[in-house]
Amino acid sequence: MRPAEATRALEAGVSAIYVSNHGGRSMDHGISTIEVLEEIVAAVDGAVEVVVDSGFTRGSEVCKALALGAKAVGIGKLQCWALSLGGAPALTHVLDLLRTEIELTMTMLGCRDVGEISKDHVRWSVPIPGRV
Numbered sequence: 001m002r003p004a005e006a007t008r009a010l011e012a013g014v015s016a017i018y019v020s021n022h023g024g025r026s027m028d029h030g031i032s033t034i035e036v037l038e039e040i041v042a043a044v045d046g047a048v049e050v051v052v053d054s055g056f057t058r059g060s061e062v063c064k065a066l067a068l069g070a071k072a073v074g075i076g077k078l079q080c081w082a083l084s085l086g087g088a089p090a091l092t093h094v095l096d097l098l099r100t101e102i103e104l105t106m107t108m109l110g111c112r113d114v115g116e117i118s119k120d121h122v123r124w125s126v127p128i129p130g131r132v
Helices: 003-011 033-044 059-067 076-109
Strands: 016-019 049-052
Touching (some): 016 033, 033 049, 059 076
Parallel strands (some): 016 049
């Protein structure tokens, strides 16, 4: 959750960085993973891939994480909800919906493939300290 932790992990020889607040904000006013993702991606500076999770439930959220530098997005909560409500068929349906939402978001952004999604597609509506 902090760039310094990512840097220490690199020094220890990790092969990837997994940005997670462990399923939710355990503390009042805890930081969300999307708020720190860009800083962590900058800290590792391409040395390893960055994966993010914690609360992603929509295709537009996945696209935002990809725009901020994540190479993959964990959707554990979404999968658990689907499986608990309807088993494998519900999970298949939810994953199809997520794919459709990602494709629709990319279309609205003018992106033909995931590689075209960039930081230029993200604007913060709530000021994040340290960002202009």
